[in-house]
Amino acid sequence: MGDIRQSLLPRDVLSAAKELLYHLDIYICNLVQSGRQPPQVDSKTLDLIEEFILHAPKDRNASARRMSALQELQLLEIMCSCFQEQSRDTVRQLMFSALFGLQGNAADESRMALLGKLVSMAVAMGRVPILECAATWLQRTHRVYCVRLAQVLVDDYCSMVPGSVPTLQNIHSASPRFCCQFITAVTTLYDLTTEELTPPIELLQMIVSWIQEDPRLVLITFLNTPLTGSQPINSLDVTPLGGLVRWCVKAPLAYKTDKKQTPTHERSENVPEVGPLFSTLHLSVLQVLMLLPNILNEKGLFGRMGLLQLDSLAALTSELSRLLDQADKHAHASAADAHAAPQLALDRLAQALQVAKANGALLCSREDMRAICSRLPHNNLLQLVLSGPVMYYNNIHTPPLAFSPHAAHSPIASHPALPTHAAHSPIASHPALPTHAAHSPIASHPALPTHPAHSPHTPLAALPASHAPYPAQPFITGMPFPFRPNH
Template structure:
């Protein structure tokens, strides 16, 4: 490896980077022929960091840096290489060796170059690179995934008007990349502040993708080996959590930000843009909410087919607890008297998602688990109904059979429900009951 390094030091920056890429191709192609699990050794990583990302291990050596033109040429060379490499395994290994974060000084340069490469791949529709990026998004820590998502959003939704159409068309070329991109975008834009609310163009694109094909959000899950374990800190295997957050929080977040004053005394940027563009985003979130319910309804069959029903949480209980807490804080920030409609809409959507998710097996908890959490929210009839459910009372109970116990403590207080065999037999994952008194449809 030292001989290669000394040879590269005599070359110009672009030539050295091209030579490292050529070395990686030979290295991984030979490894795949000799071993089932290729290993990226330390020397190879150091070559990549030194001659592609220009982070030298030797302080006494001044590295030659590429000019902007040379960097563009290198990106074009990478684009051509990944497009022409016929072996997917080699492509994936080289992409990982180049861009997997190592926790060192080169990571910022690594992320910057990958963002430019993936952005270029979107512009010229290089599917092999998009597929490599999809795998990278699946196995990399969420902190880095949202950084890539931010680069693409800036490039195609902010800098050049109309360029979002180029990103929108990627759906037909690489649905797997789109699934992972949605997961990263919903993790980035969590509606916690005005800056973290998706633009109308980005929102419309995501909603269009999902309403056209609800199965898009399940592509990673459907293609994932049953025994696969997600790396610690990685994005979820579906964007469902982020999409549920968008639907439930959007009425309250937009209401809060439309009232938020800024330094010059005007309302927030989001409210001004909505007025200027004449865009009513409520229908988009309503369409998204309907699609989320449809996706949850599809999940039961897929979980059963994979023998994962009751064993895999696609919506984790802790995530739902966090969402309820976020909704509670938003309600506290708003004047309930001036946000009655928004609060009701948010809680209606939350109630529907919880009911359908529990019934489909995507959320592995019972009403008893959720009841004390949801009791912190304002009263909502639909949430009251979903959280209570028809509970069979023991013969000696003071209540009538079929009584719906309140999740909010009434003024006079009810005696606690005793633990009985009937209560213990209550199913952990309730199914839909024909003839229920309320339909499953998005609340408008």
């Protein structure tokens, strides 16, 4: 494509960009049809993209060409039309990568600026092909740039334009893959270390509602990732589970010390309390973890691949220890309140560790768990998890141990790590969970006497349709925007 540069130079900036997109579409179609593996866009084509779409000057002495705001909006509409009209996903993915794949040069800033505007427009217009390409981009790109894209969307839909949150919320149904990657990016961005890095209440509400409606949503990237492929270095985690656990554990202390929180007597009736939201989120995360044995067994990965990494949990316990020290030094509330928040944080950590390890999400020894929790103060539930020989839990809110048609007619099997007589052990709920979590998974005391053998229980009912594997998402077809140049 290097020979078309001379024909692009006399054109105005918008016309040149439009012409180049047209030729880029034809070039990549031919590249895919040639059967070359892997298909790769050549450097001359990338140079043309930087010069005529990203407007990076060809040499240092040349002045950069600039688009007006109106021309940039027109270019974004042309791009939306280009991706919408192209029916082959391979061509779309290659074109998206050619346009927005980071090259490590000065044009990357222009790439990120244009990408943020394009994805924001795709969210507003429901352009599924672009959201699907952006999901792949988020999976392959350094996390620093992924959180920048997430920040643009949060600013556009949760901060700058009042009432626009429902528009962003629709990505759950439009592109579940992008929604999953977006959750992973925002949980990486907002780590609750400062007031600025605390998620907006509208964003928190939206994520809680997504996961409540479909717990498997946070596993979509993992389910769609080829087992043979390795994650790029410093990319986002394959699931947002680690970030969600961090949110739930740190929330009682982080929000307690947030000076910008609205006083109770000034809160609007429409603004929910963050406490119940995080309790609901915590319960949802535990339920997602309890889905993993079935999924990991189907993939042959149970006991071989953990979705929660020990080093991430070690970093979390270190942050939690610091927050607990600060809470002790700056305690200004009543003694009961000052004690409740730290204990709630420790309870949630214990529950997450217990359920993650019992369901194959965390692969480590109990000695490793004791080591990363050694600096934390005493907590009864955490002590049980760290010292108990076996962790019992019930399966009331979980589907059968296989997602096959035959699983609906078989009783729940005991976890391979549990002794046979423990499969039906009753467990009491813990007060740290919301009231509706009466059957949530909590560690039982290791000193309980041995129970007599139980008679077999009645098989569970058939798996509800809401837990069926995610269907393939058809591309939405809308009114096309012509991107073919006028000759």
